[in-house]
Amino acid sequence: MTEVIDAPPVENPREWSTRKKVRVTLILGSMVLSFTYLSTAFALSATSLQRQFDASAEVVTLGLSLYVLGFALGPLLMGPLAQTTGKRPVYVYSWIVFTACCFVMSESNNLAVILVFRLVSSIAGSSALNNVPASYSDMTTPAGFAPFFTCYGFSAFAGPSLGGLVGAFVNERAGWRWNMRHQAIFIAVVTVFGVLFVPETDHPKLKRIHDAKYALNDGPKSVETADKARWSARVEDATRSFGTAMVRSVKLPFHWLLTDRVVLVISVYTSLLYAIIYDFFVIIPFAFASIRRFKPEAIGLIYITLFIGFAMASSNYVFVQEAINRRIRAKTGKTVLPPEASLIHAIYGCALAPVGLFLFAWTVPFTSIHWIVPAIGIVLLCAGSMSAFTSLIPYLVAYGGPSAPSVLAAAGFCRSALAAALPLFTRQMCKGITVQGATSLLGGLALLLTPLPLLLYIHGGKLREHAKQRKEAAAAPATAAAAASTGGSSEKDLAAKEEQPVAQGASIPPGGAIENRRSRSSLDISSAPSDDLA
Structure with a gap:
């Protein structure tokens, strides 16, 4: 009789302690x-690079x-x-390449x-921008998105504002090379923290790791099962060739972009x-230097306005949106809100x-108006x-x-x-039409597209339901083909399969054999919200 061994549950990132979630969230942020x-710390060395390499402003702007x-x-x-x-593997390897390029x-x-390594480094480092x-x-679940995506949004936008501020001072006082060096050192430090302290969060990957690990602990009769699991894992890894990944990489995002109107x-x-936003990293130096006659370090201080604006919006999302969510839950009695609630x-x-934009446009050219007014526009x-x-972005997720x-x-493309x-x-x-x-x-x-959140709030539920029906319709032929192939077996074989006893608690590993063990694995192994929410 085979000894029954309890397997620990699959690790579920949604069940991590608050302390661990905060640590991982801050490092990813x-x-x-x-x-x-x-992106912008480099732009503040544009003038220095023009002088160093005798290049035009347009060529140096290519760096940005x-x-x-x-x-x-x-x-x-x-993605x-x-x-x-x-x-995790994507984060680790891509950021090591990113650090080397810097x-x-x-x-x-x-x-x-x-310029070439600016492009290569950006491609490597973009794993964070896209996958975080x-x-x-x-x-977390959609109900807990607010603090996580506030951290993401604030980090994505605070980076350029801080880069403009710090880059201006480093470039003026230490030169363009040390401006590049301090960026490389910054990336290297963050990479070390990411490699050491960011675990895997992908639910299917954690399930595969769990199955491969505990296939070895089922007693003497599970040796064949373990061999099949290992062989299946090797075949699975082999099929994930680089060429297949590249084709999938290009195909899937464009499929969403061209076939789904919401996306x-x-x-x-x-x-x-x-x-x-990135256009303003050209407009701000141009306007405040040529019209307002600001010096480079004074222009760098203008970038603080970007940081203030991003901080205001982050506070609005954390406090105002959360208050709105609490009011909706109290009024409707629902604990899980639809994604449209985050659009309010x-x-x-x-x-x-x-x-x-209009405030900046109609005040920055007039030097009689204090510089703080166009800064408020920013x-x-x-x-x-x-x-x-x-x-x-949370709505897209x-x-x-x-x-x-x-x-x-x-969307990122x-x-x-x-x-x-x-x-x-x-x-x-700016020179041609001012x-x-x-x-x-x-x-x-920007004004033409401002009503979009309101339209999604009103019609988003119907659009999501339509998308869900389209996915089910697309999956129908594959389901029918699978049913037809099953129907080719004899009735006796099918009856034998139905009558074959399966041990209670058995699960099917990657190799396809039945494992005779009880598993307390978490049922929540989806990599994203369920179809009821998305």
Whole structure:
């Protein structure tokens, strides 16, 4: 008689202690912050690089655009790879490459090498920008999204503002090379913390690790089962070839983008706001240097306004949205709210973005108006943009369900592609139609898309139900094919299979054999919210 051995439950990140969740959340947030920090810290060395390498302003601006372009290209690889191999391996290997690239740039004497490695480093580091929201969703349910996604949104936007502030002072006082070196050191420190203290959060990967580990502990008769499990794991790993991953990486995000109108519309709106934010890293130095005659370090201080705007929106999301959620729960008696509930604060918050753009446009050209007025416009722009991201990104995570990394990769591609392209002709646009005209144009575009959170709040439930029905319809042919192949067996074989006894508590490992053991594994092994929520 085979000895029955109890297996411990599958590790569930949603059941981690608060202390562990806080630690992992802060480290992942610091990865996002340091990654976006490099985007603008480099831009503050633009003038120094022009003098050092005798290059034009447009060529040096490529350093910013190529880095942001990596935000678009990287998620196409990092998102589906995280779905296939788990999130921790992607974080570890990509950030080691990211760190190495940063040190290469800091010691290079060739502008072309710096520009190429800016792109490569961004592709590698983008694993944090794309996959951290999915890691956060692994650790909580939609009802607890607020603190996690506030940390993500604040980190993603605080990084550029801090990069502009610190980069200006380091470049002026220590030169462009030390500006590059301090960025590399920053990334190296964060990478060490990530490698040492960020565990795997992907539920299916944790289940596979659990099954492979405890297949060895079932007694003498489980040797064959263990061999099958190990062989199955090897075959599974072998089939995940790099070429297959690349095809999947490119296909899935674009499939979502081209076939789902909710993903498309949200991607367009967030892309515009994101591009405007990065556009301001060109507009701010241009306007305050050529019109207001600010010195480089004074221009660096202007970037504090971005930080203030992002902090305002984060506070709004944490406190106001949570108060709204409590009121809705008390009124309806529901403990789990639909994803549309997270859009309420964005309905009025997103209106701040066009207001801030118009305020900046119609005050910065006039030196008789105090500089604090256009600075307030920047605060409002950042607060409105942050309100959009802290509501629409969690909505995409809930909407995408298990495919959240690919959905985020699709939205990230659109955001970053536009943010990479827009700064390349911003300076010419400001010279051609003036800073006032260029910023007013951006404000008009933002105003057109401001009603989006309201429309999603009203019609989002129907759109999600339609998407769910479309998924079920797409899966129907595969289900029918499986049923047909089963029907090919003889009735006697089917009856024998139905009558075959299965030990109570048995589970099927990756190898396909029945394991005779009881398992107290957690039932919550989904990698994202259920289809009822997404």
